[in-house]
C-alpha cells in the first residue's frame with residue numbers, strides 16, 4: 001500500500017453525525033434503542049440508511065433477503081466485491097452501538113475512499129444485514145446471502161412462524177425471496193465487520209481493539225420434562241410426577257457441569273414454561289429453552305452430549321420422561337488468517353494495540369466465512385455491557401475502529417490482483 005493510502009483517515013465528524021442521527025431512531029430515551037427486525041423503528045432506520053447512501057452519491061442496492069447495501073464501484077467493472085458491514089436491527093430495548101456502529105463505519109469507509117478518489121482491485125459495499133439479532137430467525141440476511149439458509153430454517157423459526165410472516169410482509173419480502181438471495185462466493189473478495197466487543201476483555205487487557213480469531217459455536221435445544229398433571233393439594237408429595245422438579249434440577253446442574261467440566265463454555269436456560277400452568281395443578285410438562293456456546297469444535301460436540309445426558313439423568317431422578325428437540329447448531333467458526341493479518345497491519349499503521357480473542361457472541365461474519373475470507377474488529381465495550389441501554393463505547397475507540405476498518409480494507413484490497 002502506498003503512503004497516501006496509509007495516511008487516509010475517516011471523517012470523524014460526519015461519522016458522529018450519522019451515529020447520533022441513527023441512535024435517535026427507535027430511541028428508548030435512556031441511551032438505548034428499540035429496533036427489533038422489521039418493527040416500525042427498524043423500517044425507519046433502514047429508510048434513513050437508504051437516504052444517507054443516496055445523499056452520499058453511492059449506489060443503493062436491496063436484495064431479496066432485505067439486505068441493504070451502499071455500493072462504491074472503485075474497482076474493475078466485473079471485479080469482486082469486498083463487503084463491509086453489520087446490522088441495523090436491535091434486540092428489544094437494546095443499545096445503540098451493537099450493529100449500528102459497524103454499518104455506519106462501513107459507510108464512512110466507502111465515503112472516505114470515494115472522497116479520496118481511489119481506484120482499487122475490488123469494488124466495495126457497505127451492507128446492513130437483515131434480522132441479525134434473531135427477532136425472527138437470526139443471521140437471516142447474512143445466511144441468505146451466503147447461501148446458508150435452508151427452507152427448514154424457516155419452518156419453525158425462533159421468533160415463531162407468525163412473527164416471520166408478519167415481519168416479511170411489513171418489509172415487502174417473501175420466503176421464496178429469502179431462499180434466492182445467495183451470491184456466488186466467487187463474487188466476494190472478503191467480508192470485514194467492525195463491532196463492539198460486548199464483553200470487557202479488550203478493555204481489561206489495556207488494548208485498543210480486538211482481532212477476532214474464532215466466533216463461538218452456538219447450539220440450542222427445546223428440552224421438555226414430562227410428568228403427570230395432578231391435584232396439587234390431594235396428591236402426596238412422594239407419588240406426584242412433577243415436571244418442574246426435573247426441569248429445575250437440570251437447570252441448576254447445567255451450571256455445575258459447565259463450571260466443572262467445560263471452563264471455556266457457557267450454558268443458559270433462558271425460558272421456562274410449565275403446563276398446564278396453574279397454582280393448583282402439578283406441572284405435567286415443563287419446557288426449557290437451552291442454549292450452549294463453545295469456542296472449539298471438540299468442546300462444542302462434547303458439551304452437547306454432556307447436557308443431553310444430564311437431562312436424561314435428572315429426568316430419571318424424578319421418574320419423568322424427557323424429550324430433547326434440537327433447534328440449531330452453528331459450530332465454532334474460525335476467522336480468515338489473511339483478514340486477521342490485514343487487521344493487525346492496520347493496527348500497526350495506526351499505532352494501536354490489538355488483542356486477538358474469541359467472539360463469545362454470534363455475528364454475521366460467521367455466515368460469510370462459509371463463502372469468503374471473513375474477519376472482525378472489536379472495539380472495547382465499557383463495563384462489558386451490551387444488549388441493554390447502558391451499552392457504551394468511548395467515541396475515540398469508535399473512530400479508531402472505523403480507521404482500522406478503512407486501513408484493513410485497503411490492506412486486503414492491496415493484496416488482491418485479478
Ligand SMILES: [Zn+2]
Pocket residue numbers: 087098099132195
Ligand atoms: Zn450485533
